[in-house]
Amino acid sequence: MATEYKPPALPSPFSNTKPPPILLTQGAEAHLYKTVSINPAIPAALKIRPSKPYRHPILDRKLTRQRIIQEARCMIKLVREGVKVPAVLAMDWEGQGGDEGGWGGAWLMMEWIEGPVVRVVLEKWEAWFKANRGTMDEAQITAAEAPVRALLRRIGAAIAALHKAGVVHGDLTTSNLMLRTSEWDQEDRAIEGEVVIIDFGLASQSVQDEDRAVDLYVLERAMGSTHPLSEPFFEELLVGYREGNKGAISTIRRLEDVRLRGRKRSMLG
Template structure:
């Protein structure tokens, strides 16, 4: 058994020789490589040593399955998200489309010239489009789980937005879950882009026009927001 494990590790190390590590978070390592001639992003979920091995395997495989399911469901509905090329169940790795020629919404906002009316108009249109995307995702009962300005990409030449990083995504019809998703995005705006209340409001206004059960979701969002403010106020 130990010999088999050792051989498996050698195979995995050999496979990774041409993988470029570009990021490592709490849940996964992100690599860039060429896969069957295509520029590819590989998201490899690693095991958690503090969990029982069998439980860890079950939970990790479930997260990978949920992520792939949500991405595919979005793509089927016409929402731009990475194409899935391959899923390696042994290493819990997802091989997906790489958008190397794009920038994050975060970068786009930082690059805006506030003195330029054209730049401000482009920003407004982009934020409204982001709101539409979130609404359409919620209409599919998908909770993204990590909506930020870093997890939406802008392809400049096509002026299109691509939603990425579904690592915390899951399926839910709960209005509260959708409200929490919006609250996560609001906190991301306020922590990353100072004095950005108006930017988030543009996203929210666009979202409300398209999302199903808008009134109920916004009510839950306001409740979550109040709870969040109380925690900030009182620690």
């Protein structure tokens, strides 16, 4: 049996907030908590990057700090440009709050986005579709696919807004896209809500077609492996990306090259 995972102690002041932060996810690099902001009535997401004990402490501090500052910088810029991303509420990059010369890690507190990640929405839809399409006629299938097509268009438009603001994400997956909605329940196939992009841990400032095309390609591949029934509608995402985006044509042309390189690489094994 697996031993129960025990996250490292929270840095001050979160080590004694009431109610205590709730651990939601624990990735390789970061721990995500739900907590409250300075106004306890307002929920917040807390992303903690613990220090890595196997790295030299000076190097570790420098890398952790660079990473969180880069992440916050991109988010602040995007909020200012009107792109839908969580607002930054507070952060610490100095690794204060620990004992004996500091805690070494860094944290970022941001606006809480109410709603599911797109991965969960598509998983539920695909499971339902798989179970029911056998009993549906062509018109019913078209109607069932419509909300997914519409969602992919909205995602394309959100990525276009991100790119137009001069930021590339670096890790676009359906876990890093959320739907802001308090309405969603698993049985509901309406798929409402505003697309919010999260997780700027690998983002950077770039206006290069190559970087933008790689962003789209990474998401296309991620969809192919996680959402095989939705991936055929990826073209809808590109339709949404193109709408009102003058730069889209050259980026999508570049995407063809990136796909070709990807295929060659996978043929070489």
